[in-house]
Amino acid sequence: MPFKSIKTLILTSTPTPRNPQKKRKGKKKKLGKSMCPSSPIVPLLLYPPAMLLMLALTILAIVLSSLFFFKKSTADIATAITNTSTIINTSGVQPLPPSPPKLPIIGNLHQLGSSPHRSLCSLSERYGSLMLLHFGHLPVLVTSSPSIIREITQTQDHLFSNRPSLKAPNTILYGGRDIAFAPYGEYWREMKKATILHLLSNKKVGSYKQGREEELAFMMKEIERTMLVDMTERFHALSRDVISRAVIGDSTRNKLWGGGLRRFIDESSRMIGEFYVGDYIPWLGKIIGVVSGFERRLRNAFERSDKFLEGIVKEHRRRIAKRKEEEGDGDNATDECFLDALLTLEGELKCTGLVFDRESIKAIVKDMFGAGTDSTSISMEWTMAELIRHPAAMKKLKEEIIKVVGPNEASIKEEQLADMSYLKAVVKEALRLHPPASIIIPRQLIQDTNIKGYRIPKGTMVLINAWATGRDPKIWDSPEEFRPERFINGEAGDINFSSHGFQLLTFGAGRRSCPGIKFSVTLIELAIANLVYVFDWKPAKGEREDIDMSEVYALTTRKREALMLIATKAVK
Numbered sequence: 155m156p157f158k159s160i161k162t163l164i165l166t167s168t169p170t171p172r173n174p175q176k177k178r179k180g181k182k183k184k185l186g187k188s189m190c191p192s193s194p195i196v197p198l199l200l201y202p203p204a205m206l207l208m209l210a211l212t213i214l215a216i217v218l219s220s221l222f223f224f225k226k227s228t229a230d231i232a233t234a235i236t237n238t239s240t241i242i243n244t245s246g247v248q249p250l251p252p253s254p255p256k257l258p259i260i261g262n263l264h265q266l267g268s269s270p271h272r273s274l275c276s277l278s279e280r281y282g283s284l285m286l287l288h289f290g291h292l293p294v295l296v297t298s299s300p301s302i303i304r305e306i307t308q309t310q311d312h313l314f315s316n317r318p319s320l321k322a323p324n325t326i327l328y329g330g331r332d333i334a335f336a337p338y339g340e341y342w343r344e345m346k347k348a349t350i351l352h353l354l355s356n357k358k359v360g361s362y363k364q365g366r367e368e369e370l371a372f373m374m375k376e377i378e379r380t381m382l383v384d385m386t387e388r389f390h391a392l393s394r395d396v397i398s399r400a401v402i403g404d405s406t407r408n409k410l411w412g413g414g415l416r417r418f419i420d421e422s423s424r425m426i427g428e429f430y431v432g433d434y435i436p437w438l439g440k441i442i443g444v445v446s447g448f449e450r451r452l453r454n455a456f457e458r459s460d461k462f463l464e465g466i467v468k469e470h471r472r473r474i475a476k477r478k479e480e481e482g483d484g485d486n487a488t489d490e491c492f493l494d495a496l497l498t499l500e501g502e503l504k505c506t507g508l509v510f511d512r513e514s515i516k517a518i519v520k521d522m523f524g525a526g527t528d529s530t531s532i533s534m535e536w537t538m539a540e541l542i543r544h545p546a547a548m549k550k551l552k553e554e555i556i557k558v559v560g561p562n563e564a565s566i567k568e569e570q571l572a573d574m575s576y577l578k579a580v581v582k583e584a585l586r587l588h589p590p591a592s593i594i595i596p597r598q599l600i601q602d603t604n605i606k607g608y609r610i611p612k613g614t615m616v617l618i619n620a621w622a623t624g625r626d627p628k629i630w631d632s633p634e635e636f637r638p639e640r641f642i643n644g645e646a647g648d649i650n651f652s653s654h655g656f657q658l659l660t661f662g663a664g665r666r667s668c669p670g671i672k673f674s675v676t677l678i679e680l681a682i683a684n685l686v687y688v689f690d691w692k693p694a695k696g697e698r699e700d701i702d703m704s705e706v707y708a709l710t711t712r713k714r715e716a717l718m719l720i721a722t723k724a725v726k
């Protein structure tokens with residue numbers, strides 16, 4: 155669950171356009187030596203009033219830093235900064251991790267650009283796999299190295315399991331009353347436990363089988379009817395409806411509020427995904443928050459989604475009361491949805507610190523829609539895009555599916571997926587290259603510690619760059635290549651989403667890792683298998699290799715352009 159750059163943070167109000175980046179025809183992009191191809195540091199600001207402010211600030215910062223480092227050459231500055239560690243070391247204190255030079259006031263915020271996962275990856279190439287930046291005054295540890303990620307999410311997990319308190323998630327998610335952004339502690343533990351038990355356990359996920367198959371059948375019919383398909387939209391509707399059936403017991407199709415739900419997912423995801431300058435430089439945030447309209451948009455987003463959820467909660471309360479009236483207080487929980495289960499827990503679930511109440515219920519329901527919908531649909535979109543660009547892989551997958559189920563079935567059933575090892579490899583390979591959370595939801599260190607001989611101060615925010623880990627040539631052979639075979643008998647034969655090598659971080663790791671793996675992977679595999687089995691595919695425009703693979707960085711890093719495809723009934 156990522157966030158946006160300083161560019162957008164201040165500048166947030168400008169929604170990213172779905173503006174295709176034109177590719178030069180006939181030329182494949184050649185990879186340089188860097189493992190972080192194209193790390194655009196774009197013009198700092200887009201939104202005019204905020205732009206002026208930030209520009210003024212950046213200039214001020216540059217002037218100040220020039221005065222401060224008067225007479226020092228650039229080389230001296232870099233050496234002075236990276237050598238701070240050595241100087242401290244001689245006095246017996248452990249060094250801080252290496253840092254790029256920073257500007258006064260804003261620190262390294264200006265270096266994030268529009269694609270922070272790429273910019274941070276480039277910086278790491280120069281400053282190492284454990285790098286300390288500063289966002290304003292806040293120290294920010296950045297890493298993509300499996301051995302360091304092991305320290306953070308396994309060996310010292312108890313110290314690194316807090317989340318920083320950030321303005322947008324705090325506002326939208328009722329002051330951290332959800333799970334993903336809740337501070338580490340008893341409240342978070344109890345909420346996560348209850349969510350796994352009532353929504354995401356293997357047993358529960360198995361029980362949504364009928365819902366998944368019905369929603370998928372609806373999508374397949376729609377594709378057959380139109381043949382020219384906006385797969386981005388289709389995948390979003392599919393994952394939204396499957397989540398919705400599990401969480402509130404109803405598909406969003408044919409519902410008056412379906413559009414409202416879509417809007418609140420998009421809006422929340424966009425706003426939570428933004429780097430907001432006020433989180434790092436509070437006095438500046440106050441000005442920029444007002445000037446850029448961020449504060450207003452945040453308030454509106456919260457109020458709209460709250461009103462929408464309040465309506466659903468009320469309706470469910472009424473239904474539960476009616477059911478109780480009709481059936482008495484017996485155990486009638488068999489067909490209850492997640493929201494019903496939460497409502498029955500209200501008043502029963504006690505924990506110290508934060509209280510579990512009506513606001514918690516709304517926050518957790520929001521979390522499930524927000525965390526589950528976009529990431530699952532974006533995963534399907536990237537997987538399908540990679541398959542279209544790689545016809546050999548598509549053919550191999552189709553052959554595997556036909557071998558498992560035969561050529562004459564109307565659709566693939568969930569129980570048949572277990573025998574499709576190439577399908578599983580395809581999904582892992584697509585998510586290695588395109589983890590929806592390219593930078594994992596930030597963590598915050600609760601007490602001073604050290605990693606690999608470096609001192610890490612209490613309060614440091616931690617960014618794990620999952621995108622960079624997935625493309626690290628020290629871990630993967632030809633990392634930029636889409637080659638699912640690597641997950642069968644190649645270098646990654648034994649790696650899966652929850653393995654402890656910390657190379658495939660699509661779902662994070664450790665105690666704050668994603669509890670929705672089973673839920674989403676089952677749906678992704680089922681959808682891809684059916685789409686490949688039932689139809690043949692080609693891009694709506696141009697050649698396969700022309701499919702635009704550029705990204706838009708947000709809470710979930712998605713494809714910039716919608717995936718428009720033409721489907722024809724497959725001849726098997």
Ligand code: HEM
Pocket residue numbers: 155333334335346354397521522523525526527529530533589590591594595659660661662663664665666667668669670671673674675
């Ligand atoms: C392909 C789909 C998905 C991806 C790529 C994904 C990815 C992630 C990642 C990277 C994290 C942060 C992990 C960390 O900090 O180490 C996370 C957390 C979380 N995800 Fe997912 N997720 C997906 C689907 C889902 C679904 C379907 C749900 C629930 C319906 C869900 C619920 C959550 C929750 C509640 C958290 C917070 C966990 C915590 O802070 O303890 N996710 N997810």
